[in-house]
Amino acid sequence: MTSYRYANPDLVLLDIPGTGAAELRAVLGAPVERRRVTRMEAPDLPLIALVAHPFLRFARVLEAFATPQERATAPRLPGLTAEAALDILENPRAPLDHSRAYPQAQLKAALAPQTHPIRHLHRATRVLRAEEPLPEDLPSFTAPERPETLPEVPAEIRERLTRIYTKDFELLGYAPDCVAPRRAIAQIPTPAPHVWDLWPAFFDHQDIRIETAAEALPPPDVDLTPFADSLVGGRRGNTWAGREPNLIRHFRKLQPEFADQSRLAHLLAAAVVILRRDPNCTEAAELFHKITDGYSTQLASEMKLRWLVSITDSFADHGRDQAQRAMGIAGSLLANTLKLSETERRLYAVPRPWPPQRRLAGGGPLFDGMITYWVEKGEMITLMTERLERVCADDPQAGPFTREILRRAHRNNTVYRRLTELAGQTPPPLLDAELTEELSKLTSDLL
Incomplete structure (x- = not known):
């Protein structure tokens, strides 16, 4: 998953957790580039x-998350069991692409199969087994001790x-019942492009400011199918209204x-943020x-x-025609007018x-010649909805968004729904005039 480029010797190392690649990195020293x-x-x-027997690699990653590490004051997932780890690994909502940083997501990223497309193993020019000696042209290092038999599970x-x-x-040539490799490593198939391949700036956590905004997005000619076919993983959260x-x-x-x-959907929101x-960002x-x-x-x-x-x-600002x-x-005015009225x-x-038992x-x-809506028998909402549906149908690009609003x-719970539910009902009786006056005085004193 994570790759490191070194200058001495000149090579790129794929760091697959639990295989011993971390120990090799320690010998190679500081990388000149990291992805x-x-x-x-x-x-x-x-x-x-480097690859390793799947069972041994699982056990090593499990231990790393369940026990304190040298640079940590506490384990990332204390008391983690094999069953709980597998539940996280099989949870489709947990991401494995480093887009989220909480421990369960980190665990799934570490435990993902070595042949998963995100590992980029298909691009490796040399795939080495941790159970076998390294070639002479690579630095020697002390690999973690591996048992001669598989762990009891x-x-x-x-x-x-x-x-x-x-x-x-x-x-990779391993067998579930034997720690030693059984067969030669096969050719790893080249997968179709995934979202992390197509949006590298996002998945590599790059620092991009508005001066070079276009670099924060995939190119306009990007294939959108992988984005439409993949889900944003991780825990749900509330609306974030900040600015970074x-x-x-x-x-x-x-x-x-x-x-x-x-x-x-997330990519579209990113494009809207930049616009x-x-x-003037034409790429966005x-x-x-x-x-x-x-x-x-x-969407x-x-x-x-x-x-x-x-x-x-964005359509109002960047629509292709009038x-x-x-x-x-139209959609913006509708939504923002609702926001203002419901806020007030x-x-x-x-x-x-609700429904109301009395009318005031x-x-x-109302104002400027406008009169109140006839709540129980009026057809304004129905006619307006039908009119909007017809107009939206003529614009299959922008129309669905205005229609959905x-x-x-x-x-x-808006004025549209509340008054529509009262259609066809008998109007509730008016409050007594004297009581209405008393309520008006009371609310005036309070507010």
């Missing part, structure tokens, strides 16, 4: 990888390990909002349009309302039961 996840661009140098754990590391056994000068750190702090959603900070605008042009319906239903508003804002910009501003109600209105007034004029308004 956390993405590929090291050094085609002229040998790329060395319960049958259920052994079965799970064998199943999880099937590809390791198949391609380092764009990559900002994108990483947004991740908890997108847990269990496609990585494409907000640098409206091109990527924004490419994503929304191909995946608008999927509209997937993203939170706050991001739907940001997307319609119609698309108008579609964007929450901050200043007296809480009341019978309707009448109105759908969320009906789905959640």
Whole structure:
């Protein structure tokens, strides 16, 4: 997974946890370059990888997380058992791409199979077994002692390990019942590009500022299929409304909002962030349009309302034509007007039961010739919804986002939903005029 480039000797080392690569790194000294996840661009140098028996590697990683290490004051996962470790490894929500830093994610990254595409083992020019002597052209080092027999594990754990590391056994020449290799190492298949290959700045935690904003995103011609097919892993989190000068750190702090959603939704949010900070970033605008042009319906239903508003804002600012910009501003006005009205109600209105049992007034004029909506029999909401649906259908790129905003308004506790639920009902009676006056005095004194 993590790769290190060295100058003496000139080579690149893939550091697969639990194989002994860390001990070899200590002998090689300080690297001249390090990549956390993405590929090291050094085609002229040998790329060395150490592999080990899957059972032994699992035991060694388990021990490293369950017990204190030299540079740590406490174990990362105290009391960790083999069963709990396998549960984390098999949990589809736990990421293994170093995009999240909590201990369970770190454990899954360490325990991922050696032949998993994120290890880049298919790129290695030399794959060496930790159980065998290293070639003479590599520095000698004291490898961790490995038992002549495999560790004793319960049958259920052994079965799970064998199943999880099937590809390791198949391609690396090991057998579940023997510590010594049985066969030669096979050719590791070259996988299709994954999101960490296509978005290296993000997965390698680079420090990119707004001056070079385009470098924080994949190129506009990137294949979006891997992003649409993969989910953002990790624990769910609340809305983060902060601001980080380092764009990559900002994108990483947004991740908890997108847990269990496609990585494409997170990428679209990243493009929106850059467009907000640098409206002249043509690469971000091109990527924004490419994503929304191909995946608008999927993403509209997937993203939170706050991001739907940001997307319609972006269409209002960066729409390809006047119609698309108008579609964007329609969605933005709708959502932000709701935000203002519901904010005023929450901050200043007296809480009341719903549905209401009494009315304070019978309707009448509002302002500038506008009169109150006929709640029980009015058709304004229905007609407006039908009108919006027709207009949105004409723009398959921006339309789904504006349409979804109105759908969320009906789905959640807003004036649209509340008044729609009262349609067809008998109007509740008016409060007695004298009581209304007393309540008005009371609320006036309190507020």
